[in-house]
Amino acid sequence: MxxxxxxxxxxxxxxxxxxxxxxxxxxxxxxxxxxxxxxxxxxxxxxxxxxxxxxxxxxxxxxxxxxxxxxxxxxxxxxxxxxxxxxxxxxxxxxxxxxxxxxxxxxxxxxxxxxxxxxxxxxxxxxxxxxxxxxxxxxxxxxxxxxxxxxxxxxxxxxxxxxxxxxxxxxxxxxxxxxxxxxxxxxxxxxxxxxxxxxxxxxxxxxxxxxxxxxxxxxxxxxxxxxxGSLNPVVVTPAADAARGAALAEGLAGSFQLGAGQFCTKPGVVLVPEASALEAALPQHLVPQPRLLTPSFADGFAAGSERVAGIEGVEIVATGAAGDGPATVVAATDAPTLVAHAEELLEEVFGPFTLLVRYRDEAERDAVIDRMPGNLTATVHREADDDVAELVARLEEIAGRVLFSGWPTGVAVAWAQQHGGPYPSxxxxxxxxxxxxxxxxxxxxxxxxxxxxxxxxxxxxxxxxxxxxxxxxxxxxx
Structure with missing residues (x-):
């Protein structure tokens, strides 16, 4: 060069x-x-x-x-x-x-x-x-x-x-x-x-x-x-998890592993109800990853994964099979731990990584959202009778694009698109x-x-x- x-x-x-x-x-x-x-x-x-x-x-x-x-x-x-x-x-x-x-x-x-x-x-x-x-x-x-x-x-x-x-x-x-x-x-x-x-x-x-x-x-x-940077939080309601948690796990896996997790819209934090069907089904959808784009990305992914895993109250719940690149990592914690360690846990890990945050009720869910920095996207998976108006209002405050029933890694080039959000996204x-x-x-x-x-x-x-x-x-x- x-x-x-x-x-x-x-x-x-x-x-x-x-x-x-x-x-x-x-x-x-x-x-x-x-x-x-x-x-x-x-x-x-x-x-x-x-x-x-x-x-x-x-x-x-x-x-x-x-x-x-x-x-x-x-x-x-x-x-x-x-x-x-x-x-x-x-x-x-x-x-x-x-x-x-x-x-x-x-x-x-x-x-x-x-x-x-x-x-x-x-x-x-x-x-x-x-x-x-x-x-x-x-x-x-x-x-x-x-x-x-x-x-x-x-x-x-x-x-x-x-x-x-x-x-x-x-x-x-x-x-x-x-x-x-x-x-x-x-x-x-x-x-x-x-x-x-x-x-x-x-x-x-x-x-x-x-x-x-x-x-x-x-x-x-x-x-x-x-x-x-952007964490692109996803919120899964209890009703959505009960109705189609296994299918949501497959969709999440496809999204956060797409391109070895090297998309700016990768879902990096996923809020799920305790004992969720999504979490139970997610490990079966992890796949071997190609090498990351640069050696510095590989080093950053390893350091970020280790940083998250070293926080008390966080567990690694699944890892993918080895490929040419790093193994996929799924970590999990509860909402109080996330709130207590928000600065460390809400730092983006670029690569095939996602963090599941288990919540017991809407108050815990909202406490996590309130600690979120600015994001490019936020996603809601709900059922038709779920009232999510207040949730959406919270997500509008932290994201430039709010999605429903999809995944954020597709960014259409169109007149109505918004790809930007509050700092640091x-x-x-x-x-x-x-x-x-x-x-x-x-x-x-x-x-x-x-x-x-x-x-x-x-x-x-x-x-x-x-x-x-x-x-x-x-x-x-x-």
Whole structure:
């Protein structure tokens, strides 16, 4: 691996700044064409990308093939988002002298912030990496992107960057609109560079918090949109356990072992009633695991499992058969122990691990939830006659997405998706997956009594873009 020099970072960031002078004036349809060209090129190169990623990550071909498809679907979704136009949140208030104070002619729209730094993830070498959702959402709204590659899959990253760069150039995008750097020090220099106006990050709490603090400490602080750690609690009601505990055990096993437990939405804490059918059936569904993505992940998994097992009141109730990677671990404790040792037990163990928390009544269940940090997801398994309104209200406070009767490891790329939550799951409430991910890389600008010839097209009276807009308080569709 060849690290980028500080001179490389400066040159690339300055090129992105020059490119922004072009992209900020580029219309939505043109940028959408760039996105689709990049998607088409990645699809055409999928076989090579999958082969490289398979060698570097040991992830199976089917998983990687599906991830390339997800990645290109994201690029195409954001092309559709900018063409549809509501992402601009265009609003017009016509003059009204009768208000207090009088309202002038006011017109507001969202504008791109400028060049964006994206830190690629390790556990998704495509969908949250070089051409992933952060890159796609920033490019779509007119922000040039500089990606800091993850060292866990350097050849895959280089190939994806080459494909993206060539495709964007062929589609007419300006030079400097997209680039990639490598290396720890280069990543720090990128966050520090004055040309960079926002950062997107997917990774650990420790690494993300360090970069978050660094972005805030700049002479000109910039927004840092980090997706960090998450426990993704699951609550199983007594009625649900009695009705289908064995089936829930199979679903849980499939979810927390998926991808060797290396998903940010892995269910890491599961609240079950005492003597649950789920706990009894779970051991039979543990399977051998592949090697983890990096040696540091393997070391962290071993240390985390040992830390949890060493706490008084915690027992290891099941371990899986050995495979190429670590054996799956299922630990269990009761609610009072969890509450007493929340700081230690509610630290994420990344890998094929889950913690069952046995509760005797709703008061114990709620006491556990009240100790939970912020999460990307929370899941409820209930029966039709279970009253869970108060439970859901509690879960809304600690999670960005609340699921019912499913499992959190599937994250659809859609308009209504929310992939973010209270800290430490994320540093911002905005989603990093789905249509509104673009909001992270925009800022509002209002124009007061501006002549028509200086207004962005989205704010012209005749609505030349044909987009949804709010006019004098009313949402009007084209």
């Amino acid at each position: 060849t690290d980028s020099t500080l001179e490389d970072v400066d040159r690339i960031a300055r090129a992105a700044q020059l490119a922004f002078a072009v992209t900020v004036r580029t219309d939505d349809r043109t940028r959408a064409a760039w996105m689709r060209a990049a998607a088409d090129a990645l699809d055409a190169d999928a076989a090579t990308l999958v082969e490289l990623a398979g060698r570097e990550t040991a992830l199976p071909e089917a998983r990687l093939t599906g991830e390339v498809a997800r990645t290109t679907a994201q690029l195409r979704l954001f092309a559709s988002v900018v063409e549809e136009g509501s992402y601009l949140e265009a609003a017009i208030d016509h003059p009204n002298p009768s208000t207090t104070p009088p309202t002038p002619d006011l017109r507001r729209v969202l504008r791109p912030v400028g060049p964006v730094a994206v830190f690629a993830a390790s556990n998704f070498p495509f969908a949250f990496s070089v051409a992933g959702g952060d890159t796609a959402s920033a490019l779509a709204v007119g922000c040039p992107v500089v990606v800091k590659a993850h060292p866990g899959h350097p050849e895959t990253s280089r190939r994806a960057a080459e494909v993206m760069t060539a495709a964007l150039a062929s589609a007419g995008a300006p030079e400097g609109v997209f680039a990639m750097i490598e290396g720890f020090d280069a990543g720090l220099a990128l966050v520090d560079h004055p040309a960079i106006k926002a950062v997107g990050f997917t990774g650990s709490v420790r690494g993300g918090r360090a970069l978050f603090d660094r972005a805030a400490a700049r002479p000109e602080p910039i927004p840092f949109y980090g997706e960090l 994320a540093t911002s409430p905005f989603t990093s997956v789905g249509a509104t991910a673009v909001r992270r890389f925009q800022r509002p600008v209002a124009y007061q009594d501006a002549p028509a010839d200086v207004l962005p097209p989205a704010l012209h009276d005749d609505n030349p873009l044909g987009i949804p807009r709010r006019i004098d308080g009313r949402l009007l569709l084209p």
